[in-house]
Amino acid sequence: MAVEATTGSELLVTRRSFRSFMSEVFGPLLQVFLFVVGSAVVLGGLVILLAAALRGTREDIDLLQGTITILPQVIIDGMVRGFLYATIALGYTMVYGVLEFINFAHGEIFMVGAFTGAFFSAALASSGMLTTLSPILFVIAAVLLGMAVSGFLAMSVERVAYRPLRNAPRLVPLISAIGVSLVLQDVMRIIAVNTGLGFNAQFRTPDLGQPLILAQMPIADGRTIPVSIDSRSMIFIVVAILMLIGLNYLVNITKLGTAIRAVAQDRPTASLMGIDVNRVIAITFLIGGALGGAAGILFGMRVGTINPYVGFLPGLKAFTAAVLGGIGNITGAMVGGIVLGFLEAFVASYLSLFTRGQFSGASYADIVAFSILILILIFRPSGLLGEVVTQKV
Amino acid sequence: MAADNRQVDQPTSLWAQLRATAGRGPAPYVLILAYAAIVSALLLLNPTTGLGTDMVVVLFLLLMLVIYRAPTMLAFKLTLGTILLAVVMPVFGVLNPFYIDVVTKAGMFAALALGLNVVVGFAGLLDLGYVAFFAVGAYLWGIFSTPQISNIVPGMEPLHGSWFWLFLAIGLAVGAFFGVLLGLPVLRLRGDYLAIVTLGLGEVIRVLATNLDRPINITNGAQGIKDIGRPPLFVEPVFQALGITISQVQEYRLYFYFLVLLVLALTVFVVHRLNDSRIGRAWTAIREDETAAIAMGIPLVRMKLLAFAVGASFAGTMGVIFSALQTFINPPTFDLLRSIGILSMVILGGMGSIPGTMLGAVIVTLLDLQLLPRIASELAALQRRGVPIPSWFDPAQYQRLLFGLLLIIMMIFRPEGLLPEDRRRQELHHDEPAPAPESKKVASVAESAQSAEG
Incomplete structure (x- = not known):
């Protein structure tokens, strides 16, 4: 039986045409790309229209010009936020896919990834290698390390705190996950404070290069301002895209991916087909945790200073992104992350501008994220890309 | 067997x-x-x-x-x-004034936990943003009893302390109103979604409290509101008649102790009566099987809203008392950790069980406010005497670790809590050989559903 199953799936792999290979690995990415462009165009158009409409209300500055001047930067910011949420959301959505369980501690897995990077850079700095190491090597090493640590952490958390509760009522593992999240926060705080890294840990990097200037934006009286993308944001976007390609390959092409999808679809049947369900679930946590860890490293590198509580808000928003895209759906998580990231970036930048600084955009961006979550759950609980499922009795 | x-x-x-x-x-x-x-x-x-x-x-x-x-x-x-x-x-x-403060706090949290118990324990809706309603009550009295009110209603003077009694009732109503307001959009969601959304709403309330100092200064932002009014004392003559002289500070201490005791007793009474009523049986039915409950004709959303509103109204009242007791509130008082602290009280004691919830509240409050700081100071004293205890070991700072471990351990080893409610224990251990046979559970669900309907 097992032999037959193996030959069957091998046949499946060999018969796969190059065309279907490309469409399964890069198809979701194309969708993500379309959503990036779409969000940028729609939201950009919206703020320009709004600025044109409100133009007369402010005498001190030209609102329309101000809006257009910061627009490219806001779009880049939106992309970075979007890919951040997308990579974290993948962890939520994959675990939800196989277990129908919200891994509340995933934000803390992300935070541990960020701290792994901070420890790594501190260790390099103390041995004097930080300045001499090639930046590319540093980024690769840090990301791989973060992925390994977070991945294994997520797997062990599953083993200790979730597996014993697999058949319990739904809320029981969720409460356990909340507990794990608190424990991880405090343990990381204790470690960070007592190893000299400090509560607010510095994430030092080698010189990653100057911001890349994409274009010169003309403003009034003939001057121009540069439209630039800083190297950290660029690294973020590139690594995130590479990871998404890798994940699509893993889930859609490999035998392991087939097993994961089978478990997600129907656990008892998958187990009857000879799939080791516990192993697949552990590997799902490993993959989700590794993605979260990589996101943590990239996040830490970009913001420079992290603390043990940084995982909470991105984790919550990434969950929002996963729901927005349709929880359980991998492409949906990426798309949801992108859309949420763009919305947030636009609110954070333009709310203050349009209300004369009466409302601070950065704080209200959080409220926007949660309002979206609530609206989506009321009007389209299956998300942007999710299928409508009826609840089984 | x-x-x-x-x-x-x-x-x-x-x-x-x-x-x-x-x-x-x-x-x-x-x-x-x-x-x-x-x-x-x-x-x-x-x-x-x-x-x-x-x-x-x-x-x-x-x-x-x-x-x-x-x-x-x-x-x-x-x-x-x-x-x-x-x-x-x-x-x-x-x-000794120190301990009665702790006991007063324990009583307050017990009342709060009982309110959350209605939502989580009776109706089975995991609410992670419960502290939002507590914050609403606290800010309500905080704003109306301080000059903060003149920013909202120009020319209005801060209310005198005697309004406090009325505000206990207003806090109840406003809490219930917010419960319905926040509950309406989210109560159609399934359990785990509801948990995350309520968590988000709790954060929204906190963010609003931090940021609503502009354009109109309503909450005074991150600085918080200080010098919140207290109710006037009226027991002075009693003490004088007994020939006891105590300071006003001590008098307030006793005053709040008795107030909390009274409110707690009322809460226990109301919650107990609710649980035994048709409404309580409807909640149980919803908790155990939503689909079956609907089939039995239980108005699902209305019952869930009622649970949300009842829980929120207790929190609103306790918020009013809390702000008068503390005389100072600021946004970090109402963070997620507080919600989770209250939740861990309910879970430790036993979801759905009234004595269990109170026991949980007392244990967590004592650990948090009294025992951990005491152990920390004893350890520090030992350390000064040369006992090798690492300097980073300060139990008073490990609230999160404590709550977290408590939640995990309880979920793995005793999800029904220390003093469990009968039905919940049967539900959680139905796959193990137990004195209560499976058929009894089914019968009890059917019975409760029917009686809720009839």
């Missing part, structure tokens, strides 16, 4: 024999009275602050549990409980 039954029928172990002897005839009365007398004497004769007195206070609160569980007459339980709580504790509070 057969072995289990035999053990129950014939108490052979030493413990079982002891229990049988202590529970027979006048024995429980004597034992409890002796226990109460010893603990009261220890408290009143040695009211110093220290680890020893901590332990006695714990024993005192444990006594409440013993009285509750003891096989004695109800009148005896009520009399003894009233004497201990209304006489012994206040006198001890006058002698």
Whole structure:
């Protein structure tokens, strides 16, 4: 039986045409790309229209010009936020896919990834290698390390705190996950404070290069301002895209991916087909945790200073992104992350501008994220890309 | 299973024999009275602050549990409980102000936890943003009793302290209103979604409290509101008549102690009556099987909203009391950790169980406010004397770790809590051989659903 199953799936792999290979690995990415462009165009158009409409209300500055001047930067910011949420959301959505369980501690897995990077850079700095190491090597090493640590952490958390509760009522593992999240926060705080890294840990990097200037934006009286993308944001976007390609390959092409999808679809049947369900679930946590860890490293590198509580808000928003895209759906998580990231970036930048600084955009961006979550759950609980499922009795 | 039954029928172990002897005839009365007398004497004769007195206070609160569980007459339980709580504790509070503050806080959190218990325990809706309603109540009184109000309603003076009593009721109504307002959009969601959304709403309230100092200064932002009004004292003549002189600070301490005790007693009464009513049975039915509950004709959303509103209204009232007690509130007081702290009280004690929830509240509050800081200071004292304890080991700072471990361990080993509700225990252990057969559970669900419908 097992032999037959193996030959069957091998046949499946060999018969796969190059065309279907490309469409399964890069198809979701194309969708993500379309959503990036779409969000940028729609939201950009919206703020320009709004600025044109409100133009007369402010005498001190030209609102329309101000809006257009910061627009490219806001779009880049939106992309970075979007890919951040997308990579974290993948962890939520994959675990939800196989277990129908919200891994509340995933934000803390992300935070541990960020701290792994901070420890790594501190260790390099103390041995004097930080300045001499090639930046590319540093980024690769840090990301791989973060992925390994977070991945294994997520797997062990599953083993200790979730597996014993697999058949319990739904809320029981969720409460356990909340507990794990608190424990991880405090343990990381204790470690960070007592190893000299400090509560607010510095994430030092080698010189990653100057911001890349994409274009010169003309403003009034003939001057121009540069439209630039800083190297950290660029690294973020590139690594995130590479990871998404890798994940699509893993889930859609490999035998392991087939097993994961089978478990997600129907656990008892998958187990009857000879799939080791516990192993697949552990590997799902490993993959989700590794993605979260990589996101943590990239996040830490970009913001420079992290603390043990940084995982909470991105984790919550990434969950929002996963729901927005349709929880359980991998492409949906990426798309949801992108859309949420763009919305947030636009609110954070333009709310203050349009209300004369009466409302601070950065704080209200959080409220926007949660309002979206609530609206989506009321009007389209299956998300942007999710299928409508009826609840089984 | 057969072995289990035999053990129950014939108490052979030493413990079982002891229990049988202590529970027979006048024995429980004597034992409890002796226990109460010893603990009261220890408290009143040695009211110093220290680890020893901590332990006695714990024993005192444990006594409440013993009285509750003891096989004695109800009148005896009520009399003894009233004497201990209304006489012994206040006198001890006058002698040593530190502990009565902790007990007042424990009572306050017990009332809050009972409110959350209605939502989480009775109706089975995991609410992670419960503290939002507490914040609404606290800010309500905080704004109306300070000059903050003149920013919203120009020319309005801060209300006098005597309005406090009315605001207890207004806090109840406003809490219920917010419960319905926040509940309406989210209550159609399935359990785990609801948890995340309520968590988000809790954060939204906190962010609003931090940021609503512009364009109109409503909440005074991150600085918080200080000098919140307190109700006027009216018990002065009583003390004068008794010939006791105590300072106003102490008087307020006793005042809030009794207020909290009263509100807690009312809460217990209301929650208990609700649980036994048709509404309570409807909640149980919803908790155990939503689909079956709908099929039985239970108005799902209305019942869930009611649970949300009842829980929120308790939190609103407690918020009003909290702000008057503290006289200072700021946004970090109402963060997620507080919500989770209250949740862990409910879970530790036993979801759905009223005595369990109160026990959980007392344990968590004592650990949090009294025992951990005390252990920390004792450790620091040992350290100064040269005992090698690492300097980073400060138990008082490990709230998150404590709550987190508590939640995980309880979920894995005893998800029904310390003092479980019968039905919940059967539900969580239905796959294990238990005295209660499976058919009983099914029957009880059907029965409760039917009675809720009829």
